[in-house]
Amino acid sequence: MDLDQNFPLSLGNRASRLTHYAPSSSSSSWSDSASIEIDIRGQLDSKTGIFFSEPKKKHIKQLRIERQAYEKYLDSFVRIEDKRYLPNGRVMRKLAPLRAMVGTIVLSPSQFRHKHMRPLGTSFFFSEHNMTVDPLISAIAEREKLNTTKTVSTIIFVSTRDSRGFSVSGYIDLEQSLRRFKVGEFKCHPWTDIFAGRRRLEPNNQDLSFVTWKNANVYYNESDNYRILPDAARGLCFLFKGDGSLLPIEKFITEEHPSCSFYESEKHGFCAVYDHRIRRKI
Numbered sequence: 001m002d003l004d005q006n007f008p009l010s011l012g013n014r015a016s017r018l019t020h021y022a023p024s025s026s027s028s029s030w031s032d033s034a035s036i037e038i039d040i041r042g043q044l045d046s047k048t049g050i051f052f053s054e055p056k057k058k059h060i061k062q063l064r065i066e067r068q069a070y071e072k073y074l075d076s077f078v079r080i081e082d083k084r085y086l087p088n089g090r091v092m093r094k095l096a097p098l099r100a101m102v103g104t105i106v107l108s109p110s111q112f113r114h115k116h117m118r119p120l121g122t123s124f125f126f127s128e129h130n131m132t133v134d135p136l137i138s139a140i141a142e143r144e145k146l147n148t149t150k151t152v153s154t155i156i157f158v159s160t161r162d163s164r165g166f167s168v169s170g171y172i173d174l175e176q177s178l179r180r181f182k183v184g185e186f187k188c189h190p191w192t193d194i195f196a197g198r199r200r201l202e203p204n205n206q207d208l209s210f211v212t213w214k215n216a217n218v219y220y221n222e223s224d225n226y227r228i229l230p231d232a233a234r235g236l237c238f239l240f241k242g243d244g245s246l247l248p249i250e251k252f253i254t255e256e257h258p259s260c261s262f263y264e265s266e267k268h269g270f271c272a273v274y275d276h277r278i279r280r281k282i
Contacts, residue, residue: 070112139273209221209228234249243280
């Protein structure tokens with residue numbers, strides 16, 4: 001029996017519930033006495049009208065990210081002459097392997113995926129590899145292993161400009177951000193490009209706190225390590241979930257304030273690094 005024809009289902013952007021009847025043990029026909037409830041979680045694509053389950057949606061998003069990354073890789077081989085005489089970027093990317101300099105190896109999509117898109121793993125440390133010379137990147141490299149081993153927990157405040165030139169600022173949970181990137185999760189900071197100096201560290205609406213000064217939008221998110229506690233007297237505070245320590249964000253460093261360091265970076269803008277020595281792990 002085809003459930004799709006006999007039990008029409010209206011699917012939205014959230015979880016929908018479908019109830020259908022299961023065959024009884026004494027007969028192969030469908031019985032009204034037994035019913036099964038199935039949770040269907042996913043999202044309806046507004047363009048195609050196709051419903052994608054959560055695993056399928058994540059797989060499609062991963063393929064899109066890999067395709068965009070490979071296109072950027074091919075764009076690095078495009079020369080000024082190509083832009084002058086070839087009609088569009090798609091044609092230029094197709095001809096990139098043929099027009100590359102002698103001795104240059106252009107990776108195929110499968111080779112590029114194997115080399116660049118696989119997760120790094122939690123045992124990988126950027127501080128053990130070549131990095132750009134930058135005060136903020138050097139400070140993060142010093143704290144990478146301490147955050148991974150849960151010895152120190154670090155929050156980074158960044159005030160910079162986004163890709164469109166608008167001012168943005170926010171607080172980033174360093175341990176969570178590095179870990180999510182190393183295991184290959186979505187919507188995380190591109191730490192490989194940041195440590196190499198190709199990208200800036202820009203906060204986003206997935207971080208602890210994020211402000212877009214263009215339209216004054218404010219976002220708050222709890223992380224794996226911190227809870228957000230707005231305080232009328234102290235202002236914004238972060239509560240570490242492991243030992244319950246409160247990290248107030250104050251204008252001046254006090255005895256109760258965690259260790260705080262300030263950095264001025266030409267690439268990343270004004271940055272403040274707050275370190276909390278963990279007394280009890282989560």
